[in-house]
Amino acid sequence: MSKPSVVFVTGNANKLKEVQKLLSNVTKYEIINKNLDLEEIQEASLEEIARKKILQAVALLPKGQRIVVEDTALGFDALNGLPGAYVKWFLKKMSLDELVKMLEPFEKKTGEAITTVAYSDENGDIKIFQGITKGKIVKHRGNLDFGWDAIFEPLAEEGNTEALTYGEMTKEFKNGLSHRSKAFKLFEQYLVDN
Numbered sequence: 001m002s003k004p005s006v007v008f009v010t011g012n013a014n015k016l017k018e019v020q021k022l023l024s025n026v027t028k029y030e031i032i033n034k035n036l037d038l039e040e041i042q043e044a045s046l047e048e049i050a051r052k053k054i055l056q057a058v059a060l061l062p063k064g065q066r067i068v069v070e071d072t073a074l075g076f077d078a079l080n081g082l083p084g085a086y087v088k089w090f091l092k093k094m095s096l097d098e099l100v101k102m103l104e105p106f107e108k109k110t111g112e113a114i115t116t117v118a119y120s121d122e123n124g125d126i127k128i129f130q131g132i133t134k135g136k137i138v139k140h141r142g143n144l145d146f147g148w149d150a151i152f153e154p155l156a157e158e159g160n161t162e163a164l165t166y167g168e169m170t171k172e173f174k175n176g177l178s179h180r181s182k183a184f185k186l187f188e189q190y191l192v193d194n
């Protein structure tokens, strides 16, 4: 019999690569990908957005499937957490330089990267896991391939003693302290225990 699977629904290839690494120690399940364009509701908490995403995926995929989705936000402290979940739409309308410029009037350059994971088990029971990494928003440095990686410099207290942006880190180093890794570590533990 083949291994049971967990379907990670995302359209983002960079995310998928990271998550495959982050869950590589989960031997119980095979992690497979499905690219569905899930709606992301507005005026909602990060948890509600992730919950709506997973409910849509459950409705679109065969019954009894284990499914996982995540939604990632980048919040600026000076803007009370905005753009948050809307960072994707900001990035579609403006460059990284312009995003950084939004903080020009403020002394406070800190922010949070937050991944909210929503998992639906084979019975449709939903669990939420969240990971947060605190950082500073800086002029872009390093690899520009993945979203806002190049403008996010995790704080030293996160283990980023060399003050690198995500864009300057190796994949392994980013996965050692990232918002996504913290969320998926909690999810991994849940899979192991249940």
Ligand SMILES: O=c1nc[nH]c2c1ncn2[C@H]1C[C@H](O)[C@@H](COP(=O)(O)OP(=O)(O)OP(=O)(O)O)O1
Pocket: 009, 010, 011, 012, 015, 038, 040, 070, 071, 072, 073, 087, 088, 089, 091, 146, 147, 148, 149, 166, 180
């Ligand atoms: O670690 C990251 N480092 C840098 N940028 C990142 C990261 N993780 C997500 N991002 C970007 C992608 C998107 O512009 C927005 C999140 O939006 P988000 O809806 O979660 O991602 P998405 O629509 O690309 O994929 P999905 O199909 O899983 O919804 O921040």
Ligand SMILES: [Mg+2]
Pocket: 040, 088
């Ligand atoms: Mg999305």
